[in-house]
Amino acid sequence: MDSPLPPRESARFVAENSRDVLVDLEGVRRAAELLLPAASAWRVEQWKALHELNPRGADEAALNWVFVVDTLNFSFWAEHEERKCEVRYGGKAYTGYWALCAAVNRALDQGIPVTSASYYATVTLDQVRNIFRSDTAVPMPLIEERHRVLNETGKILLEKFGGSFLNCIQKSEKSAQKLMHLVVENFPSYRDETQFEGKRISFYKRAQILVADTWSVLEGKGAGCFEDISSITMFADYRLPQILVYLGALKYSDQLLKKLLQGEMLSNGDKQEVEIRGCSIWCVELIRDCLLELLEKRGEKPQGEINSILLDYHLWDYARDHREDMKGIPFHRTRCIYY
Numbered sequence: 001m002d003s004p005l006p007p008r009e010s011a012r013f014v015a016e017n018s019r020d021v022l023v024d025l026e027g028v029r030r031a032a033e034l035l036l037p038a039a040s041a042w043r044v045e046q047w048k049a050l051h052e053l054n055p056r057g058a059d060e061a062a063l064n065w066v067f068v069v070d071t072l073n074f075s076f077w078a079e080h081e082e083r084k085c086e087v088r089y090g091g092k093a094y095t096g097y098w099a100l101c102a103a104v105n106r107a108l109d110q111g112i113p114v115t116s117a118s119y120y121a122t123v124t125l126d127q128v129r130n131i132f133r134s135d136t137a138v139p140m141p142l143i144e145e146r147h148r149v150l151n152e153t154g155k156i157l158l159e160k161f162g163g164s165f166l167n168c169i170q171k172s173e174k175s176a177q178k179l180m181h182l183v184v185e186n187f188p189s190y191r192d193e194t195q196f197e198g199k200r201i202s203f204y205k206r207a208q209i210l211v212a213d214t215w216s217v218l219e220g221k222g223a224g225c226f227e228d229i230s231s232i233t234m235f236a237d238y239r240l241p242q243i244l245v246y247l248g249a250l251k252y253s254d255q256l257l258k259k260l261l262q263g264e265m266l267s268n269g270d271k272q273e274v275e276i277r278g279c280s281i282w283c284v285e286l287i288r289d290c291l292l293e294l295l296e297k298r299g300e301k302p303q304g305e306i307n308s309i310l311l312d313y314h315l316w317d318y319a320r321d322h323r324e325d326m327k328g329i330p331f332h333r334t335r336c337i338y339y
């Protein structure tokens, strides 16, 4: 089968042919202006300090942590907002993506080598249920799929990369694109691809965030000094579209908005789901371009890279911190292993 359009080109194609989702250029400019004051200070070195659950090191253990977390980095949204999976760790209760990280750290503290491929290649479903157990009555979604993906991914990492994600990184020869393709070609659960208007397209959300988190944990140094890191796009999850609509940079048709407000689910690959994801990626690309333009106009030189990764991370954190303000804006409900 011919290879799909890469994520950035896929996003442009979807945005140009989208019917229920629109990138609003006025909203794009407003979002860029909102982010501008913080943007010039963005630096990849900040990533670890951003969150207490992120690995502190930049060694093989930290890379294996990132690999297993991003292998499971999908579908945390709860059927009912008030009844969520929660993991208590270090005296705090975590939900969503952070519940996953807290569960991994809790297991490691209990001596369970959950980040070692030799362990998760043959981990049982019962063990996975225990590792990712919730401290509420609501379990983490898709626990059976998480078990299947762990076994599949662990076996491949052992067979093809000696059980260490660092070997996979070294094979990429400091190219972000090469690492993304190595991951997608070797690990089936990362193949986030679909069909749109007769074209095969890709978003590769988990493969791209894996490259981004690798770059971040290595602070852009050594094996993580990817010369093409700025070619990685934003990660098409279910939170970023929500914040982009909240900021007015993305607009939904009345019909789609009504559907989402009613909590209707969209299947992975549905036309409207693809339009939401593709337009979100394209929207962030335009916000990034606008940010660079505004900085240029002000004659300001940013301290670090202004790329879609750091823009995504900050928008994602902004969404987490403004959960209450965004209550009226629905996120799209798709249950799948890709995001």
Ligand SMILES: Nc1nc2c(c(CN[C@H]3C=C[C@H](O)[C@@H]3O)cn2[C@@H]2O[C@H](COP(=O)(O)O)[C@@H](O)[C@H]2O)c(=O)[nH]1
Pocket: 047, 050, 051, 054, 073, 074, 075, 076, 077, 095, 096, 097, 098, 213, 234, 235, 236, 237, 238, 239, 240, 312, 313, 316, 320, 339
């Ligand atoms: N676009 C984008 N999507 C991201 C992330 C992250 C966490 N990563 C960074 C965060 C801190 C560290 O700096 C990590 O690097 C998780 N997700 C996605 O969100 C969803 C979970 O949402 P909630 O249910 O609210 O926890 C789910 O699809 C998950 O896959 C990101 O950064 N960008």
